[in-house]
Amino acid sequence: MVVLMKQFLLMFALASALHAADQAKVTKTVHITAERYTFSPSRVTVKQGDVIEFLVSSDDTDHGFKIPSAGIDAAVPQSGKGELRVIFIAREKGKFAFECSRPCGAGHNLMRGEIVVK
Numbered sequence: 001m002v003v004l005m006k007q008f009l010l011m012f013a014l015a016s017a018l019h020a021a022d023q024a025k026v027t028k029t030v031h032i033t034a035e036r037y038t039f040s041p042s043r044v045t046v047k048q049g050d051v052i053e054f055l056v057s058s059d060d061t062d063h064g065f066k067i068p069s070a071g072i073d074a075a076v077p078q079s080g081k082g083e084l085r086v087i088f089i090a091r092e093k094g095k096f097a098f099e100c101s102r103p104c105g106a107g108h109n110l111m112r113g114e115i116v117v118k
Contacts, residue, residue, distance in 0.1 A: 035059040037107030057083040064101030091118040
């Protein structure tokens with residue numbers, strides 16, 4: 001019985017968090033292009049409290065878009081196959097790294113950027 005109650009509470013908390021994220025109003029949209037071996041722009045500045053929708057597209061092959069501190073790691077489809085939409089909530093001030101998380105060639109480890117929250 002205790003295990004079932006814990007599972008229910010965990011599912012309820014997850015559903016509440018997802019609902020809160022759905023209710024967050026996007027305050028800024030940022031278009032990012034991924035291309036061997038860069039993101040453009042590679043530096044994005046936002047305000048604390050902003051809800052950012054990143055629209056990430058590729059000019060060549062498959063890439064990834066990972067923001068480790070936010071637990072975001074998603075695939076960016078190759079050129080002509082769509083774009084990735086990711087929501088990032090700038091809860092605290094600071095610098096937050098993002099990187100390509102799909103091996104895309106010899107310069108893959110150089111494919112990085114940062115979000116600056118002021």
